[in-house]
Amino acid sequence: MTGTSAHATDPAVQKLPTGIESFDIIAKGGLPRHRTTLLSGTAGSGKTVFAMQFLAAGIRDSDERGVFVTFEESAADIRTNMRSFGWDLEAWEREGKLAFVDASPDPHVETVESGSFDLGALLARVEHAVKRIGATRVSVDSLGAVFSQFSDQSVVRRELFRIASALKAMGVTALMTAERTEDYGPVARFGVEEFIADNVMVLRNVLDDESRRRTIEILKFRGTDHQKGEFPFTIVPDGGLVVIPLSAMQLKQKSSDIRVSSGSAELDKMCGGGFFRDSVILVSGATGTGKTLTVTQFLNGGAAVGERCLLLAFEESRDQLFRNASGWGVDFERLEREGLLRVVCDYPEILGLEDWLLSIQRTVAEFKPNRVALDSLSALERVGSIRAFREFVIGFTSFIKHQEITGLFTATTPSLMGGTSITEANISTLTDSIVLLRYVEMFGDMKRGITVLKMRGSLHDKGIREFTIDKKGMHLGRPFRNVTGILAGTPVHVSPADVERIWSHFEAEGSEGRRAAVQPHGGERRRGSGDRRRSP
Amino acid sequence: MTEVPLVNGEANRQGGALPRYVLRLYVTGTSPRAQVAIDNLRRICEQDLRGQYDLEIIDVLAHPEVAESEKILATPTLIKQLPPPLRRVIGDLSDKEKVLLGLEVRPDSTTNDRSQ
Numbered sequence: 001m002t003g004t005s006a007h008a009t010d011p012a013v014q015k016l017p018t019g020i021e022s023f024d025i026i027a028k029g030g031l032p033r034h035r036t037t038l039l040s041g042t043a044g045s046g047k048t049v050f051a052m053q054f055l056a057a058g059i060r061d062s063d064e065r066g067v068f069v070t071f072e073e074s075a076a077d078i079r080t081n082m083r084s085f086g087w088d089l090e091a092w093e094r095e096g097k098l099a100f101v102d103a104s105p106d107p108h109v110e111t112v113e114s115g116s117f118d119l120g121a122l123l124a125r126v127e128h129a130v131k132r133i134g135a136t137r138v139s140v141d142s143l144g145a146v147f148s149q150f151s152d153q154s155v156v157r158r159e160l161f162r163i164a165s166a167l168k169a170m171g172v173t174a175l176m177t178a179e180r181t182e183d184y185g186p187v188a189r190f191g192v193e194e195f196i197a198d199n200v201m202v203l204r205n206v207l208d209d210e211s212r213r214r215t216i217e218i219l220k221f222r223g224t225d226h227q228k229g230e231f232p233f234t235i236v237p238d239g240g241l242v243v244i245p246l247s248a249m250q251l252k253q254k255s256s257d258i259r260v261s262s263g264s265a266e267l268d269k270m271c272g273g274g275f276f277r278d279s280v281i282l283v284s285g286a287t288g289t290g291k292t293l294t295v296t297q298f299l300n301g302g303a304a305v306g307e308r309c310l311l312l313a314f315e316e317s318r319d320q321l322f323r324n325a326s327g328w329g330v331d332f333e334r335l336e337r338e339g340l341l342r343v344v345c346d347y348p349e350i351l352g353l354e355d356w357l358l359s360i361q362r363t364v365a366e367f368k369p370n371r372v373a374l375d376s377l378s379a380l381e382r383v384g385s386i387r388a389f390r391e392f393v394i395g396f397t398s399f400i401k402h403q404e405i406t407g408l409f410t411a412t413t414p415s416l417m418g419g420t421s422i423t424e425a426n427i428s429t430l431t432d433s434i435v436l437l438r439y440v441e442m443f444g445d446m447k448r449g450i451t452v453l454k455m456r457g458s459l460h461d462k463g464i465r466e467f468t469i470d471k472k473g474m475h476l477g478r479p480f481r482n483v484t485g486i487l488a489g490t491p492v493h494v495s496p497a498d499v500e501r502i503w504s505h506f507e508a509e510g511s512e513g514r515r516a517a518v519q520p521h522g523g524e525r526r527r528g529s530g531d532r533r534r535s536p
Numbered sequence: 537m538t539e540v541p542l543v544n545g546e547a548n549r550q551g552g553a554l555p556r557y558v559l560r561l562y563v564t565g566t567s568p569r570a571q572v573a574i575d576n577l578r579r580i581c582e583q584d585l586r587g588q589y590d591l592e593i594i595d596v597l598a599h600p601e602v603a604e605s606e607k608i609l610a611t612p613t614l615i616k617q618l619p620p621p622l623r624r625v626i627g628d629l630s631d632k633e634k635v636l637l638g639l640e641v642r643p644d645s646t647t648n649d650r651s652q
Contacts, residue, residue, distance in 0.1 A: 103609050108622070112638030115573075115627035120564030120611040121596040121603045128600030149609070150626075 013224040016137075016173045019057025020050075022243035026227040027218060032199050036164050036174040037221075040188045041203030046214060046235055047177040049085070050203065051139035052078065053240040054175050056087045058137045059097045066137040067099050067129045067172075069122075071145035075100040085240045099129040105149050113151055119159035123166055130170055138172045143188070144179035187219070198222040204230065208385045211352060216243055232391055234354035244354055244395050257457070260371075260406050262294075263301025266476035267435075270452050270461040275433060279456070280397045280407040282427060285437030289448055290469055291410040292316065293328060294435065295373045297473055298408050300330045303340040307370035311343045312360060314379035318345045328473045342367050353384040353392040361399055372400055376410040377427065393427045432456040440466070440480060440491050449486050450476065557589040557639070558618040564611040565597045569628050573612035576629040584641055616640075 015029030024030045031037050031054075041047045055066030070078060078100075079089045092098035103122055130138065140163075147156050167174045178188035183204045200219040205212060215230035233243040259274035262281075268274040275281055283294045292315075299309040313321055321343065325332045335341035344363060351359060364372065374380075374396075381389050400407045409431070428434060434453040439446055451464040463479035464486050482499050485492045561577055563570035574593060581589050596603040596611060606615070610626040616639045625638035 101604065102607060106607060109624055110621075110638075111624040111626060112634050113627050114625050114632075114634035114638065115576075115630035116569065117610045117612060117627045118564070118569065119609055120567070121562055121608040121613065122610070124564065124596045124600040125604050125608075128604070 013221070015224065017062075018054050019061040020053055020241065020243070022233075023216070023241075026216070026231050026243060027221070028225050028227060031173055031175065032221055032224055033173050034168065034171050035198055036167055036176055037199035037201060038176055038178055038188065039201050039203065040178045040180050042180055042183055042205055045183075045203040045205040046233075046241055047179075047203060048073065048078070048081075048141050049235055050241050051141045051175055051177050052082055052087065052089075053085070055098060055137050055139055056082075056085075056240070059092055063097075064137055065097050065099075065133045065135040066139065067101060067126065067133070067135045069101040069103060069126055069138065069140040071103045071105075071140075071149070072142055074104040075102040084237055086238045087240075096133045099133050099135065101125045101129050103146070105145075117155065119146075119156070119163065122159075123163055126163065127166065127170065130172060136172055138167055138174040140174065140176040142177040142179060208388065211384050211388070213385070213388060214354070232354050232388070234352065234358060236355065236358060242358055244357060244391065260307075261301040261305070263297030263299070263304075264474050264476075267294075267297075267450070267474070270450075270465065270476070271433065271455055272458040272460045275406055275408075276457065277406055278401050278404050279432035280401065280409065280430065281433040281435060282409050282411060282431040283435045283437065284411040284413060286413045286415065286439060289437035289439060290450075290467070290474060291412070291437060292321070292324060292375055293469060293474055294437070295375050295408060295410060296325045296328055296330050296332075298373055299335075299341060299371060300325075302371040302406075303335045303338075306340070308339070308368060309335070309341050309371045309373070310364065310367055310369035311341065312372065312374045313343060313345045314348045314374075315376055316345075318343060321345070327471065328469070329471055330473075342369070348379045348383045351383075353380065353388045356380065356383070357392050357395050357399075360396065364400070364403060364405070369405060371406045371408070373408045374410070376412050378410075378412040390427075393430060397427075397430050428454075438464075438486050440464075440483060440486050442483065442491070442493070449480055450474075451486075554588050555619045557585055557616060557641070559589055559591045559639075560606075560615045560617060561591065561593045562596050562603060562606070562608045562611055562613045562615070563593060565595055570595075570612060572630070573614075573628045576632075576635075577614060580629065580632055580635055584636060614639075 013035070014033040015027070015031065016033040017024050017030040018027070039047055039050060052068060055068055058064035058066055068075075068078070073081070082089055089098055093100070101122070103125075126138070129135065143160060146160065147153055150156050164174075164176070180186060180188050180202075183206050187200055187202070199221050202217045202219055204215045204217070206215070207213075214233050214235070216233050217230045218226040218228075220226075231243050233241055235241050258277040259268075260277050261274050262268050262271065283291050285291050295311065299311055302309045311321070316324070322332045332341060332343065336343065342363070344360075348356070377393065380392065383389075384392070397407065409427070411427070431454075433455045436449075436451050436453050438449045438451075440449045441447075448467050448469070449464045450467050452460045452462070464483075465479050466477040468475050468477065480486060480491075482494050482496055483491050484494050559577070559581070561573065563573060577591070581591060594602055596608060602608075612626065612628060614625040614629060614635070616623040616625075621640075623638055623640060625635050629635050
């Protein structure tokens with residue numbers, strides 16, 4: 001047919017966009033057109049969903065018809081099961097957009113084998129179905145189930161090879177699923193990969209630190225490119241399978257130099273004029289240091305200039321958040337009424353991290369906020385493994401940067417006085433700015449300190465400033481000039497004379513090397529002076 | 537293609553005492569295997585079901601929709617429609633014992649020819 005000749009003359013393998021959007025990104029365009037791809041996975045890894053979604057996306061998005069060949073579940077079962085994804089298979093069948101070839105075993109009919117046979121009837125049915133509705137996509141689910149229906153496996157293997165060749169000759173793009181017994185082991189049972197080895201993908205469903213982690217990996221696309229490695233995916237009720245592409249969006253973000261207010265004029269000044277619009281800011285501190293206040297100000301600052309703000313709160317209840325905000329003079333209820341604020345308040349445990357990412361993405365797509373605050377990342381950290389958490393943060397940060405959204409996350413440090421959390425360790429390189437909030441103990445008083453640790457692409461105040469909280473919010477005071485070791489969580493008081501003497505050393509080093517010398521020696525200076533203080 | 541319509545066996549001369557077998561054989565076109573299966577089945581019918589059967593031969597290439605509604609995968613496939621229960625035998629029917637077993641036919645005691 002036409003497909004065969006086109007294929008033979010084409011110099012390069014073309015891709016067929018499947019319509020499974022995020023999958024097309026990692027597949028760099030889609031499945032190899034006019035070819036058969038093997039999709040292998042353990043039980044429950046999502047093979048059937050993928051196989052049907054491949055057809056559903058074609059029918060829905062590009063009016064491409066599809067034939068579903070089922071060897072395992074009956075067509076009736078599949079129609080029922082897929083309804084939950086919002087795919088009305090019966091309607092598509094009536095409209096001639098979808099056809100089933102139901103080759104599932106009938107448990108009521110006993111079958112005896114007597115002599116040699118082939119699967120000519122099956123092939124005839126597939127060809128008939130493809131021709132009848134003009135299908136360009138075919139899914140076969142699953143190959144392993146064909147083997148279990150017949151005793152002579154060499155015959156089945158030979159016949160499947162014949163069917164794969166026939167599909168190629170018909171010019172359709174086909175997806176065949178196959179079982180594997182382990183998530184990390186041979187590609188498939190029964191040696192089926194021998195005859196459709198050109199393109200192989202693997203679905204995994206691994207128990208990772210007590211939670212299930214679904215991933216998809218493209219092992220090979222012969223003659224064409226794809227992204228390497230495992231990509232997490234999730235299966236959602238109203239959409240089917242959604243891949244979460246981690247590297248897809250990296251490093252393509254635009255970087256803007258537009259500044260937005262943090263909601264506090266003084267903090268803006270520390271940051272050299274505010275946060276950058278497409279940036280991600282991490283606010284880290286122990287419990288009670290003022291993270292939620294920073295979030296509240298950030299949202300209020302956005303709403304004040306008519307920006308839409310989304311708050312994802314995982315630590316405090318809605319009532320608590322609203323009460324806190326009014327305690328700082330911010331009226332969340334009014335902002336919500338005016339449509340400038342949306343608050344999503346949930347226990348992190350209700351979803352897995354992949355699902356959270358999707359759910360957040362959908363909320364963002366629908367509400368279209370200018371600012372997103374997440375309080376706190378540390379609460380999400382306990383939902384999944386460290387790897388899943390890192391992927392969540394990567395996916396989330398790249399997503400909101402793409403949308404030109406300013407993002408502010410909070411992280412809770414485990415110890416009251418300082419130190420770092422796992423959250424920080426995992427995401428500090430992903431964020432553009434880091435603001436630290438710390439308790440500082442001074443002569444029997446607990447004071448709060450704030451510092452801008454990192455501000456990518458901008459000068460900023462490098463001092464550690466004291467701040468107070470009152471009914472109007474946060475007020476920045478003077479730098480802690482005579483305390484050292486605040487960030488390490490061991491503040492040590494230094495006498496003003498010592499401070500003077502140390503600074504005079506730097507002055508003496510001369511104007512040329514000064515700038516360079518201050519930065520690398522900054523840490524040593526603190527440590528040295530602290531020791532001096534303790535030793536006598 | 538080569539659809540062979542209903543092939544009636546000899547009328548049952550022994551009255552209603554014996555069950556009547558309604559058989560359908562699905563084959564692919566005029567392949568050698570199809571021909572072997574048809575020959576084997578005819579011989580078995582003549583030897584063991586003489587006068588007791590109706591046989592229909594269906595080419596799935598000509599009638600894929602029939603294969604679809606009957607859920608036929610393999611060719612050749614022999615289906616015993618009647619008497620119940622429904623039974624399937626797949627293959628070229630070269631093993632007569634298995635064919636008779638599959639069809640649940642008790643060989644007629646007067647017919648002792650078991651040679652193939």
